[in-house]
Structures are given as structure tokens and as C-alpha cells.
Amino acid sequence: MTPAARLSAAIGILDRILAGSPAEQTLTNWGRASRFAGSGDRNAVRDLVFDALRCRRSFAALGGGETGRGLILGGLRSAGQDPESFFSGEGHAPAPLTSADAGQTPEGYAAHDLPDWLGPRMEQDLGTDFRAIAEALRHRAPVFLRVNTARCALSDAQAALAAEGIETVPHPLSPTALQVTGGARKVAGSAAYADGIVELQDAASQAVVDALPLADGQRVLEYCAGGGGKTLAMAARARLKLFAHDADPRRMRDLPARAKRAGARVTLTEAPQGPFDLVLADAPCSGSGSWRRAPEGKWLLTPDRLAGVIAVQEQILDRIATLVAPGGVLAYATCSLLRAENEAQIAAFQARSPGWSLASQRRLTPLDGGDGFFVAVLRRDQ
Numbered sequence: 001m002t003p004a005a006r007l008s009a010a011i012g013i014l015d016r017i018l019a020g021s022p023a024e025q026t027l028t029n030w031g032r033a034s035r036f037a038g039s040g041d042r043n044a045v046r047d048l049v050f051d052a053l054r055c056r057r058s059f060a061a062l063g064g065g066e067t068g069r070g071l072i073l074g075g076l077r078s079a080g081q082d083p084e085s086f087f088s089g090e091g092h093a094p095a096p097l098t099s100a101d102a103g104q105t106p107e108g109y110a111a112h113d114l115p116d117w118l119g120p121r122m123e124q125d126l127g128t129d130f131r132a133i134a135e136a137l138r139h140r141a142p143v144f145l146r147v148n149t150a151r152c153a154l155s156d157a158q159a160a161l162a163a164e165g166i167e168t169v170p171h172p173l174s175p176t177a178l179q180v181t182g183g184a185r186k187v188a189g190s191a192a193y194a195d196g197i198v199e200l201q202d203a204a205s206q207a208v209v210d211a212l213p214l215a216d217g218q219r220v221l222e223y224c225a226g227g228g229g230k231t232l233a234m235a236a237r238a239r240l241k242l243f244a245h246d247a248d249p250r251r252m253r254d255l256p257a258r259a260k261r262a263g264a265r266v267t268l269t270e271a272p273q274g275p276f277d278l279v280l281a282d283a284p285c286s287g288s289g290s291w292r293r294a295p296e297g298k299w300l301l302t303p304d305r306l307a308g309v310i311a312v313q314e315q316i317l318d319r320i321a322t323l324v325a326p327g328g329v330l331a332y333a334t335c336s337l338l339r340a341e342n343e344a345q346i347a348a349f350q351a352r353s354p355g356w357s358l359a360s361q362r363r364l365t366p367l368d369g370g371d372g373f374f375v376a377v378l379r380r381d382q
Contacts, residue, residue: 001041004086004093007072009034009041010048011094014068023053023296043185047140051075053295055138057113061106069094073101113138117303122288125339129367133337136366141292143180144171144370145187146201146229148262150236154178160192173370174206176236196261201229204289204370208282208333209233211362211375214240218277221245221269223320228255228266230282230333235264245272275325283313285334285341289365289372310340317349321356327382330356333375337365342374355381 001009009030016026027049031042052059052071055078060066063074072094076083087094087101105111109119112134123130145168147157158168158178167182178198180187192198209230214220216239222231225244232255235242244266246252252268259266286306287297317332324330332349334341342363350356361376 001037006041006044007086008092008094009045011068011072013049014052014071055113056299057110058106061110062103064101064103074103077103132367133365137291143184144201144203145178145180145198146206146233147176147178148197148236149176151263152197157197160197164190166190171203171369173203173368174210177203177206196263199232202371204364204373206233207364208373208375211377212331213329214238221272221276221279223279223281224283226251228252228258231266232258232262232264243267243269243272245269272323274323276323277325278329279320279323280331281316281320282333283316284309285336286338287335288337289335313341313345321353324380326380328380330378335371335373337372346376
């Protein structure tokens with residue numbers, strides 16, 4: 001595919017996404033229907049689509065409209081490229097530019113690529129870091145690996161990856177984190193990945209697990225386990241009696257195979273029975289800390305949906321509190337940047353649930369290098 005043909009493909013995909021189709025499904029469907037597109041073409045088109053979704057409001061302003069064409073045109077203008085050399089109408093190139101394609105400079109929260117209802121809330125919550133964090137959310141996230149230190153030292157994992165053309169550097173957010181600096185698309189097919197030496201996991205997500213007071217012999221539950229990334233990270237930290245639960249068990253369907261690859265033992269349970277020494281709830285949230293990876297969420301979130309998520313988080317906190325043994329630990333985590341889902345949730349929980357002391361809490365943002373995350377560790381009175 002020529003560069004212009006890739007732009008045309010991205011325009012069509014974006015139009016379908018803007019009409020309501022999920023981004024990943026739309027890209028998959030396009031790839032299956034476009035057998036002429038090689039892996040390089042598919043990766044390039046995917047990058048164009050996700051860049052446009054991250055910067056949807058500013059690209060729409062620069063490109064003259066919130067359409068696939070407008071977003072791609074705005075992306076070119078944002079990057080300082082001349083769109084006329086691509087929008088020629090020749091072959092598979094987009095149609096030539098017209099007066100309708102004139103753009104304008106984005107203003108207000110559009111310049112930060114945030115919804116108008118959400119921008120003031122984020123600005124209040126993030127304070128002086130708001131502009132820098134909003135700018136970070138407009139760009140691609142780094143690729144991180146977690147080294148399974150139960151099987152391999154960090155330096156040995158780096159050497160094994162380098163032998164397969166994957167360059168990495170340690171990251172200060174976690175002692176198990178490697179940031180991929182070259183060959184990221186080789187990771188999934190590498191022997192290091194297949195042998196359970198490394199897993200794809202954001203560095204801030206690893207830092208959440210680092211904050212947990214784990215010790216050999218503990219009975220530990222991950223509630224809202226999803227794919228089980230934090231479950232496996234906990235398994236590498238200590239010899240635990242480890243359980244995983246999710247409201248939708250289908251989300252955990254790959255966890256047994258991943259655990260086997262990592263040399264971990266995990267019991268999946270639909271009805272967890274306490275008491276546990278530690279319960280971690282990686283709660284459903286706005287996902288605002290991970291919008292670099294899942295930018296659709298930024299535009300799908302509404303005030304009503306946020307209120308609904310906050311209500312679910314409250315229910316989860318109250319539920320898992322009943323599963324923690326006296327003297328045990330409740331850990332609450334989100335990938336949100338919003339105070340209402342984080343510090344305010346913990347304060348409200350403590351206000352309605354006597355007998356819990358806050359041991360620590362930490363909010364991470366993209367300025368720390370990884371995704372935005374929050375973790376609070378509370379201990380139950382004896």
C-alpha cells in the first residue's frame with residue numbers, strides 16, 4: 001500500500017468507529033477483508049487510527065470536521081505535513097482538498113483532547129500537572145514487560161530478549177519492569193515470552209503489585225482479576241495460595257494457560273470464600289489513566305457512566321471487606337486519574353466502615369513513565 005492508500009484505509013475505518021463500531025473489532029474486520037495489506041500496512045493503518053482517536057478533538061478542528069477524513073487531515077496538519085501531496089485523488093489516495101476541508105486552531109479543552117464536561121474535573125484533580133498529563137495522553141504509551149523474577153533475573157531476561165532483536169532498559173517504576181526500546185512487535189513471538197520469562201504489563205501496573213505486603217504462605221485473592229496480569233505478578237513475588245475471581249469468568253479464560261507458562265499456581269473461583277490474608281480489587285473504572293492505550297474510552301465516558309462506575313466501586317469495596325481476615329489487608333486499585341474514583345472512594349469507605357487503617361496510598365500518572373494508576377492499602381483491625 002502507498003502512504004496515501006493507507007490514509008484512505010484509515011479514513012474508512014475511522015468513519016465506522018465514529019458511527020459506533022468498536023475500534024479493535026473494526027480494525028480486525030478491515031484486516032481480514034484486506035488480504036492485500038501486509039503486516040507493515042496493517043501496523044501503519046492501526047497507528048494512524050489510534051493517533052486520530054487519541055487526538056480526536058484537536059485533529060477534527062485542524063481537519064475541518066469530526067469525520068474520518070477530517071481526523072486524518074488534521075493529523076497531517078498537526079505533524080506539519082503538506083496534505084495536498086497525499087490528498088490527490090489518484091489511485092487509492094483520498095479525494096483532493098476543497099474549501100470544506102479548511103481547519104481551525106483547536107481551543108479550550110479541545111486543544112487538550114478532552115471532553116468539555118471532563119476537562120474542568122481533571123484540571124481540578126491534577127492541579128499544576130494537568131497540562132502535562134493531558135499532553136501525555138495525546139501520545140502513544142511505551143511498551144513495558146514484566147520479568148518473571150521467580151524464573152529469571154532481570155539482566156538475564158534482557159540478554160534473552162536482545163538475542164531475539166528486542167532491546168530493553170530497566171524502568172524505575174518497578175524492579176521487575178523493562179521498557180522496550182526496539183523490536184516491540186517481536187515480543188509476542190519471542191521465546192522469552194513463550195517460556196514465561198516475560199509478560200506484557202505496564203510499569204505502573206507492576207508498581208501497584210510492588211506496593212502489596214505479600215509473604216510466603218498467605219492466602220490471597222485478586223478480585224476483578226480480568227486477564228490476571230496482577231495475579232501472575234503476585235505469584236512471582238511470593239509462594240502464595242492464590243485465587244482469582246472476576247464477575248465475568250470469560251475474562252479469565254486465558255489465565256490458566258498464562259499461569260502454566262509462568263510456572264504459577266492459581267485457583268479460579270466464581271464464589272470466593274474468605275478469610276484471605278490479602279484481597280486486591282483492581283476495580284472497574286473510567287480508565288482515564290490508560291487512555292493512551294484505549295483512547296475510545298475518553299470519548300465514550302459520560303457523567304452518567306462515571307457515576308455508575310463509582311457506585312460499582314463502592315459495592316466492590318464493601319464486598320471485599322467481608323473477605324479479609326482480622327489483621328489482613330485490603331488493596332484497592334484503579335487505572336484512573338480521577339479523585340472521585342481514588343482518594344475520595346477510600347475516604348468514603350473508611351467513613352462508613354470502621355476498623356480499617358490506611359497503610360499507604362499512591363497515585364501514579366503518565367508523568368511517572370507508565371499509565372495512570374492508583375493503589376491504596378488498608379489493614380483491618382485485629
